[in-house]
Amino acid sequence: MPSLFAQGLRLSKNALFGTFMGRATKLLGKPFKVLTIVNEVADKLADAKSKDNKFKQLFNSALTIVRLVRSYASGDYRELKTTTIISGLAVLLYVLAPVDLIPDFIPVVGWLDDLSLVSWFAGKFHTELAQFRAWEDRQAQPAASEPARGDRSLPAVAELGHS
Template sequence: MSTLAQRGLRISKNAIFNLFLNRAAKLLGKPFKVLTVLNETADKLADENSKDNKFKQLFAVALTVVRMVRSYINGDYRQIPTSTVVSGLAVLLYVLSPIDLVPDFIPVVGFLDDLSLVSWFVGKFNGEIIRFRDWEMQTAHLTASNPAQGDPSLPVVAELGHS
């Protein structure tokens, strides 16, 4: 039996995922649309009520990917290769899409391929995720010492004039 990361690697090499990579690359220049995708993906991940510790960890990391792409789009965090952001956004688009290798309406199995792809992304880009989380903690510390900068835990709202 293969691991989630191995399944995710197979999905990442699939032609269907390549479509999501292309879509993500095109969306990257449209911040308002990316933020909409990020919010929808975060909502979808937050609705999952799995009690399994492994899955909870994957959900937490997937939400970190949402925040990482959001911070990149907002211009707050640029210490990451654009190709990593495109891959992360493609993973999020795949998770959000009801039409993928295993449709989400199939109980349990439909969401397992999404988790597999997230697991692959985490394995491949773990260093980037750790650096982003470190940056988040430093930013939160700076914001706490300077309240005028706002609360980083609040959702980011795109300004209509910037999309």
């Protein structure tokens, strides 16, 4: 059996995924619609019950793609190529689609094509995902140059010669 990445690579070359790439390209200029899609995918993925294994890692990668596309659509993060964000959005559209190559209502197997595309994206764009996660980490940390409110070690405004 081929790896999930290999299956995802095969799916990424499929005409059906090409349709999602086209839709993603058209949607990219419509941030509200992109955010709606991202929220729907996040809700769909949040329902998954998985343990700490490779599938959980893939779900975490999928959620990273959701956050990446959301941050791009909101304008907070733009440090990536347009082709990367289009591919990420296309993967999310595919995951969200109720009817794809293997319909999601088929237990376990229905998610394999979705997960294989996530695996393909995570493998192909691993550098971009790592850069995005690093950016997220930097955003989560308070700026070192900003003093805490009420920090008495800093001079008061009047002490700086302002009145």
